[in-house]
Amino acid sequence: MLQGKRVVVLGGSAGIGRAVAELALREGAHVTVVSHQLERVERAVTELRAIAPRVAGQAVDLRSQPAVSQLFERVGSLDHLVYTAGEELLIKPLAELDLDAGRAFFELRYWGALRAIQAARPRLAGDGSIVLTSGAASRRPHPGFVIGASICGAMEAVTRTLAVELAPIRVNIVIPGFVDTELWSNVPAAAKQQMFREAAAKLPVGRIGAAEDIAEHYLSFMRGRYVTGQALVVDGGGVLV
Numbered sequence: 001m002l003q004g005k006r007v008v009v010l011g012g013s014a015g016i017g018r019a020v021a022e023l024a025l026r027e028g029a030h031v032t033v034v035s036h037q038l039e040r041v042e043r044a045v046t047e048l049r050a051i052a053p054r055v056a057g058q059a060v061d062l063r064s065q066p067a068v069s070q071l072f073e074r075v076g077s078l079d080h081l082v083y084t085a086g087e088e089l090l091i092k093p094l095a096e097l098d099l100d101a102g103r104a105f106f107e108l109r110y111w112g113a114l115r116a117i118q119a120a121r122p123r124l125a126g127d128g129s130i131v132l133t134s135g136a137a138s139r140r141p142h143p144g145f146v147i148g149a150s151i152c153g154a155m156e157a158v159t160r161t162l163a164v165e166l167a168p169i170r171v172n173i174v175i176p177g178f179v180d181t182e183l184w185s186n187v188p189a190a191a192k193q194q195m196f197r198e199a200a201a202k203l204p205v206g207r208i209g210a211a212e213d214i215a216e217h218y219l220s221f222m223r224g225r226y227v228t229g230q231a232l233v234v235d236g237g238g239v240l241v
């Protein structure tokens with residue numbers, strides 16, 4: 001169903017975005033992966049070209065307004081915009097939180113997404129879609145997650161609002177739970193393994209998610225011509241327990 005469609009994945013060099021790019025490519029789409037670090041973009045493009053040649057890469061800092069405008073001038077028209085760009089989490093109790101650092105954290109996941117949508121909108125096909133990214137912290141509170149949870153909640157509100165404002169372009173959002181990606185690379189390996197083991201033991205599905213588990217649902221939102229303004233929790237049942 002994505003045969004011949006043009007899909008741009010912002011945050012497509014790693015993790016969930018990389019998995020979305022791969023699945024879209026396997027379904028016949030033309031895929032552009034975008035992220036900040038040139039070498040990571042080039043590596044992803046090289047790996048993805050082994051699957052199909054319909055892939056290109058762009059190194060862009062999504063926190064920069066001019067860079068994002070120029071990106072979409074280069075990319076031209078597109079059918080689906082996917083936003084998965086994100087950075088390591090800022091986990092701090094409010095009492096210890098540097099509020100300026102907290103404010104800066106909105107720059108990529110919140111303002112970056114709005115900036116990209118604003119620049120892409122005139123080039124998006126009327127029967128196309130936007131798929132955004134939240135996180136289960138918006139539904140299942142944890143101490144220390146006040147900034148991350150706020151961004152997630154804001155992105156879910158953005159989704160419902162733009163689904164109405166940008167119609168007929170569809171706008172949906174995926175809400176991942178724990179996923180084993182490089183997002184957690186700032187946690188020391190042993191502590192990360194323990195965190196994942198403990199989290200997996202509590203989950204109804206008994207394991208932590210892989211990027212591919214989540215990516216499938218971005219594809220479903222791209223294909224699903226009768227779904228807009230919706231949020232899907234993909235967390236192995238974490239919000240239930």
Ligand SMILES: NC(=O)c1ccc[n+]([C@@H]2O[C@H](COP(=O)([O-])OP(=O)(O)OC[C@H]3O[C@@H](n4cnc5c(N)ncnc54)[C@H](OP(=O)(O)O)[C@@H]3O)[C@@H](O)[C@H]2O)c1
Pocket residue numbers: 010011012013014015016017034035036037038040041060061062063084085086087108109133134135136175176177178179180181182183184
């Ligand atoms: N992993 C989880 O457990 C989890 C759970 C809930 C929600 N999420 C959310 O899901 C999204 C994707 O997470 P992930 O686990 O796939 O993360 P990831 O593996 O760390 O990938 C993040 C992607 O964002 C790109 N990126 C970072 N800063 C950028 C910038 N300034 N400009 C452009 N691209 C930038 C990275 O590439 P470069 O380094 O090349 O810039 C990379 O391609 C994030 O919003 C995350 O918060 C993840």
